[in-house]
Amino acid sequence: MSKVNANSSTSNNTSIGTRRVIIWLKYLNKWNIEVIMSFWVMSCVLLFFIFISSPVYSVSGSPKTELTYADYYEAGVEAYLDNRWKECINFLEKSLKEYSLHRSALVECRKSCRKKDFVLRSGVYHDRGTMFMAFYEEIIKNALCIMKCYHRSNSLYVRSVAVAKETEQNFENKMPYDYLQLCYFKEEHIEKAASAAYTYLLHNKDQEVMKNNLKYYLELPGMDVTKLNYLEAKEYQELYIKAGNKYSEGNYGAVVELMEQALIEYQKALEECRFLCEGAIESSPETELVLSIANFFTSSLRCKVDCPDKLSVIYGEKNEDFLPSHYHYLQFAYFHIGKVRKACEAVASYLLLMPEDPIMIENKVFYSKLNEVQEEWFAPRQETVNIYHEQERERSLLQFIENEFIFQDGDSFQNESRDEVQNAVENMQTDSNSTNTGSTGMKKEHHKRSAQEIQFWTESNKIQVILQEKDLNGTLRFAADGLLTNEQCEKLVILANEGAVNGDGYNGKQSPHTEFEMFEGLTVGRAAVLANNGELDVETVILLLNVSEKARRFVEMYFKLESSLYFAYTHLVCRRPVPDSPEKRKDLSHPVHADNCVLLTDGRCLKERPAYTWRDYSAIVYLNDDFDGGEFIFAKDKETVQAKIQPTCGRMVGFSAGVENLHGVEAVTRGRRCALGMWYTLDSKHKEGDRDFAEQVLHKLVVRTSEEENQGEKTKIHFDDDKKSPKNQQNNENEDNVFTSTNHLNPPPVTQERKQDKRRDQQIHEDL
Numbered sequence: 183m184s185k186v187n188a189n190s191s192t193s194n195n196t197s198i199g200t201r202r203v204i205i206w207l208k209y210l211n212k213w214n215i216e217v218i219m220s221f222w223v224m225s226c227v228l229l230f231f232i233f234i235s236s237p238v239y240s241v242s243g244s245p246k247t248e249l250t251y252a253d254y255y256e257a258g259v260e261a262y263l264d265n266r267w268k269e270c271i272n273f274l275e276k277s278l279k280e281y282s283l284h285r286s287a288l289v290e291c292r293k294s295c296r297k298k299d300f301v302l303r304s305g306v307y308h309d310r311g312t313m314f315m316a317f318y319e320e321i322i323k324n325a326l327c328i329m330k331c332y333h334r335s336n337s338l339y340v341r342s343v344a345v346a347k348e349t350e351q352n353f354e355n356k357m358p359y360d361y362l363q364l365c366y367f368k369e370e371h372i373e374k375a376a377s378a379a380y381t382y383l384l385h386n387k388d389q390e391v392m393k394n395n396l397k398y399y400l401e402l403p404g405m406d407v408t409k410l411n412y413l414e415a416k417e418y419q420e421l422y423i424k425a426g427n428k429y430s431e432g433n434y435g436a437v438v439e440l441m442e443q444a445l446i447e448y449q450k451a452l453e454e455c456r457f458l459c460e461g462a463i464e465s466s467p468e469t470e471l472v473l474s475i476a477n478f479f480t481s482s483l484r485c486k487v488d489c490p491d492k493l494s495v496i497y498g499e500k501n502e503d504f505l506p507s508h509y510h511y512l513q514f515a516y517f518h519i520g521k522v523r524k525a526c527e528a529v530a531s532y533l534l535l536m537p538e539d540p541i542m543i544e545n546k547v548f549y550s551k552l553n554e555v556q557e558e559w560f561a562p563r564q565e566t567v568n569i570y571h572e573q574e575r576e577r578s579l580l581q582f583i584e585n586e587f588i589f590q591d592g593d594s595f596q597n598e599s600r601d602e603v604q605n606a607v608e609n610m611q612t613d614s615n616s617t618n619t620g621s622t623g624m625k626k627e628h629h630k631r632s633a634q635e636i637q638f639w640t641e642s643n644k645i646q647v648i649l650q651e652k653d654l655n656g657t658l659r660f661a662a663d664g665l666l667t668n669e670q671c672e673k674l675v676i677l678a679n680e681g682a683v684n685g686d687g688y689n690g691k692q693s694p695h696t697e698f699e700m701f702e703g704l705t706v707g708r709a710a711v712l713a714n715n716g717e718l719d720v721e722t723v724i725l726l727l728n729v730s731e732k733a734r735r736f737v738e739m740y741f742k743l744e745s746s747l748y749f750a751y752t753h754l755v756c757r758r759p760v761p762d763s764p765e766k767r768k769d770l771s772h773p774v775h776a777d778n779c780v781l782l783t784d785g786r787c788l789k790e791r792p793a794y795t796w797r798d799y800s801a802i803v804y805l806n807d808d809f810d811g812g813e814f815i816f817a818k819d820k821e822t823v824q825a826k827i828q829p830t831c832g833r834m835v836g837f838s839a840g841v842e843n844l845h846g847v848e849a850v851t852r853g854r855r856c857a858l859g860m861w862y863t864l865d866s867k868h869k870e871g872d873r874d875f876a877e878q879v880l881h882k883l884v885v886r887t888s889e890e891e892n893q894g895e896k897t898k899i900h901f902d903d904d905k906k907s908p909k910n911q912q913n914n915e916n917e918d919n920v921f922t923s924t925n926h927l928n929p930p931p932v933t934q935e936r937k938q939d940k941r942r943d944q945q946i947h948e949d950l
């Protein structure tokens with residue numbers, strides 16, 4: 183089980199402390215013995231005074247540690263390598279404790295100094311020079327305060343600040359648990375070993391060795407699975423989960439209490455995360471004062487803006503819209519305990535963070551209809567307003583930085599956290615520059631700002647480029663993930679179930695590409711008509727249009743097109759094997775082809791009818807993966823595959839539509855493969871008329887529905903009055919009845935308990 187062979191470890195068993203003593207003794211040996219003796223006596227006296235007055239002696243009188251968390255870590259790892267299991271446990275547990283103390287001390291100092299010294303007085307500056315001077319004065323005072331604070335709290339913290347980035351990274355990645363689990367196991371602390379392994383795994387999901395370890399520990403006799411703990415759980419997370427549990431039990435009083443506490447703890451955690459972003463960055467290459475400051479500040483800003491995302495990972499799993507979800511639970515729970523005003527505030531807080539959320543908009547309508555509710559009750563809570571404004575300000579500054587600091591030759595303004603998308607785009611840029619024009623014959627003009635725009639837009643739309651030209655062995659092609667959530671994919675597949683018909687979009691041909699498969703299609707125009715007739719869900723049809731628009735924008739930006747890219751055709755297509763089709767097939771579901779020319783057997787591709795010669799770019803967004811076969815292929819010619827892409831929910835493949843991007847689809851041998859195909863043109867003459875039509879139909883439909891709802895609202899208010907006054911609702915003891923009678927309030931989506939339990943079960947019983 184040992185991940186490192188004990189004998190391969192360092193032969194030097196001497197601990198760090200011992201080594202230091204040996205070094206001192208070496209020097210002492212050179213001295214005369216009398217001198218040494220008198221020096222020793224004097225030193226003892228001196229040391230005693232230093233000791234009692236030293237900050238290393240804490241206020242409570244108990245001696246503080248003498249090693250930093252990094253020292254303990256190093257010692258722990260050494261012990262691990264030497265099979266000294268007890269010491270390994272001792273040192274690593276201490277390293278974790280010290281690490282946490284170190285971080286708290288940093289936060290405490292930064293926080294107290296910010297409050298005390300960082301007070302810029304506005305309105306007293308005669309000119310910009312004075313203002314700058316005042317600003318730097320505050321910075322200097324702040325720096326002094328922080329340094330004093332570090333020294334006061336414990337000089338070790340100062341040393342810890344300078345710990346190598348690598349060690350810090352190890353702690354971020356929860357490496358100590360990697361060693362600890364084995365040391366615990368060797369000392370027969372099975373439950374602790376399992377918990378350490380579990381904790382490590384939650385942060386390092388793909389670690390097969392650790393999965394096996396955990397499985398092994400869990401199967402050991404005497405292991406009590408209920409004692410399996412996540413050792414890095416934070417207060418705000420525990421409270422949130424507990425509140426979720428109370429929600430599933432229907433105990434709304436407890437939900438309110440726990441969720442309110444969770445919010446307080448969340449704010450503390452957020453503040454802590456933000457203060458921790460004010461640490462060191464890799465040394466800046468800048469020599470200019472202002473550039474260095476700007477560089478440093480930007481790095482810290484980026485880190486701060488990421489804090490909500492970091493905090494939303496609970497038990498290793500990201501909870502989307504984590505902060506808003508607190509208010510979702512709260513509005514529901516407050517309503518159920520009769521505190522409607524509080525419920526309205528929670529609704530407003532949620533909407534401040536997520537203004538377009540249709541569920542909460544509906545809830546607001548629901549509350550507005552209650553007799554006692556007044557418009558001013560929908561005021562967001564103060565803490566939400568603060569968080570929101572802070573984030574907005576920071577995001578917009580960051581956006582400004584991203585947009586403006588663009589230098590072509592060896593960007594002097596370091597941009598440390600350039601993400602993969604941007605790099606991908608830049609690599610792609612270089613590649614396509616060298617080809618200059620694609621075989622489509624279109625010259626690609628690149629304007630300088632696009633990389634930043636793409637990064638921003640892509641990030642905010644949570645799209646990640648997963649494969650680019652060089653991975654796909656060709657030009658003007660990419661694959662990206664994140665276009666749709668699972669829930670959205672499911673909705674679109676249902677839309678296809680309900681609306682797609684055989685042969686639609688293929689001139690009525692049910693098997694246009696292979697006799698072994700059937701094709702069902704749904705065009706946007708027909709989808710809109712069906713929505714209008716009440717046969718399809720309107721929101722899902724809007725989603726269909728929206729996701730295709732998102733894909734179009736991404737393609738336009740990714741390929742840095744200077745002129746607009748228009749839809750030429752949009753088609754939701756599902757394909758499946760016909761009954762009794764052979765299991766082993768040689769044919770393709772869609773033979774190798776180009777989207778804008780007719781591919782001849784000699785490899786030439788004629789840009790003439792019946793090809794859709796105006797199509798310039800294509801993209802396909804996939805909706806599911808519960809089928810066999812059906813891989814998308816890029817091909818050099820009819821025989822030679824260059825790359826394969828496995829369809830899955832939210833994945834998109836995009837490429838230029840010419841002969842440079844021959845492609846096809848492998849046979850689908852089981853199940854039903856659904857995808858949203860899009861073909862784009864640079865020529866506005868070939869714009870998809872069906873789309874304009876669909877948009878008009880949907881627009882009218884939405885306006886009509888909201889008008890009808892408004893009329894209905896009056897009746898509903900009357901209806902509610904008759905049925906039950908809000909007072910009665912509050913006094914009603916049977917809360918379920920209250921809920922049924924006011925059917926229009928949307929509850930929060932998933933209880934955390936179930937989610938966590940499911941994840942835990944999966945982790946422990948299935949994954950392993």
Ligand SMILES: O=C(O)CCC(=O)C(=O)O
Nearest residue numbers: 772777802814847857859
């Ligand atoms: O569904 C796919 O993956 C590709 C379809 C395609 O290439 C087409 O319809 O032109």
Ligand SMILES: [Fe+2]
Nearest residue numbers: 775776777845
């Ligand atoms: Fe195609």
